[in-house]
Amino acid sequence: MYEDKTLACRDCGSEFIFTAGEQEFYAERGFLNEPQRCKPCRDARKAAAKAEREMFTTTCDSCNGVAVVPFQPQNDRPVYCSECFAKLKEQRDAPSDERAVMGDLL
Ligand SMILES: [Zn+2]
Numbered sequence: 756m757y758e759d760k761t762l763a764c765r766d767c768g769s770e771f772i773f774t775a776g777e778q779e780f781y782a783e784r785g786f787l788n789e790p791q792r793c794k795p796c797r798d799a800r801k802a803a804a805k806a807e808r809e810m811f812t813t814t815c816d817s818c819n820g821v822a823v824v825p826f827q828p829q830n831d832r833p834v835y836c837s838e839c840f841a842k843l844k845e846q847r848d849a850p851s852d853e854r855a856v857m858g859d860l861l
């Protein structure tokens with residue numbers, strides 16, 4: 756039988772309980788490793804991973820239209836809608852900071 760186990764979270768260092776039920780759940784699915792993080796840290800990582808895949812809606816720096824981008828828009832660099840982005844992509848002499856944005860989008 757399984758017994759509750761106290762583990763230390765590798766992210767925040769706090770102790771958390773790896774319950775008997777969870778151990779059984781892990782064993783049933785063939786997970787060999789014990790959880791490395793407490794529930795709040797696991798949830799935070801899941802949320803972060805999900806946020807990375809989310810699309811962000813912002814204002815196009817070029818035409819002021821709606822721009823949807825796969826990253827959190829930063830105030831320190833321009834973001835373009837797909838139309839303006841396509842136009843800019845054709846411009847070989849784009850300034851380097853615009854190239855950096857394109858690199859992120861490609
Ligand atoms: Zn933690």
Ligand SMILES: [Zn+2]
Binds near residue numbers: 837
């Ligand atoms: Zn635009």
